[in-house]
Amino acid sequence: MEARIETLTEKKLIGQHIEMSFIENKTFQLWSNFMPKRKQIKNTINENLYSLEVFSHGHFDNFDPGKTFQKWAAVEVGNYDEVPLEMETLIIPDGLYAVFIHYGPASEGHKTYHTIFAEWLPNSKYTVDDRPHFAVMDHKYKKEDPESEEEIWIPIKNRD
Template sequence: MEARIETLTEKKLIGKHIDMSFIENKTFQLWSSFMPHRKNIKNRVDDNLYSLEVYTPNHFDNFDPSKSFQKWAAVEVENLESVPADMETLIVPDGLYAVFLHRGPASEAHRTYHPIFAEWLPNSKYTVDDRPHFAVMDHKYKKDDPDSEEEIWIPIKNRD
């Protein structure tokens, strides 16, 4: 498994979020409420979609799949001056990320995520940082198509 290490500059996002857990997955509900309204978002940077997870600090210590976190559906914008009434804002701060490519249906993303956390991360000089995790879905993303592609961005920092 190969990672590209990127230094992210702050991203301003507008979208919607929902509280959920890995056991009580509400991703479909979130995206179903976001997608019909995304066209109302002005000053978009591009056509990419962002699927983000905002975890509490140390969320993965003594991992509990019933522990809740925020799941976001969003787009990147140039500024936060015009936010539609039914939307919210999120700023992803600057920081280091490990970027992985997931190829295949979205339903098989666990085949990419598992080796990241079980193999790549423990064998790297990094540890997970307390910033949003996200996937970037551009024109190559085709949901459940076997040829679909999306980038997975994991926040990292050097081990102490």
């Protein structure tokens, strides 16, 4: 699997989040609540959707699939001048990311993540950094379509 290494510049997002774990996955519930309300968000930069995970410090040190984290559904905005009711703000700070493309149905995304964390990352010169992980879903994203594509952004830093 190939990675594109990018330095991200800060992004401002508006969306909603839910506490969940990998065992108790509430992604569908989150997006079902967010999508009907997303048009209330003005000043969006583009049509891209952001699916983010905000993990606690050291979340991956002793991985536990029952440990909770924040899962976000969001869009990128130019500013926070208007934040609709029931929406929240989140900043993705500047930093280094490994970017991967997941090809195929969204339900098979776990295979791409497994390859990233079990194969690519251990064989790279990087380790996971404590910044949000996210997927960008643009016009190529088609949910369960075998032709679907989404970008997966993993925060990285050089190994010590």
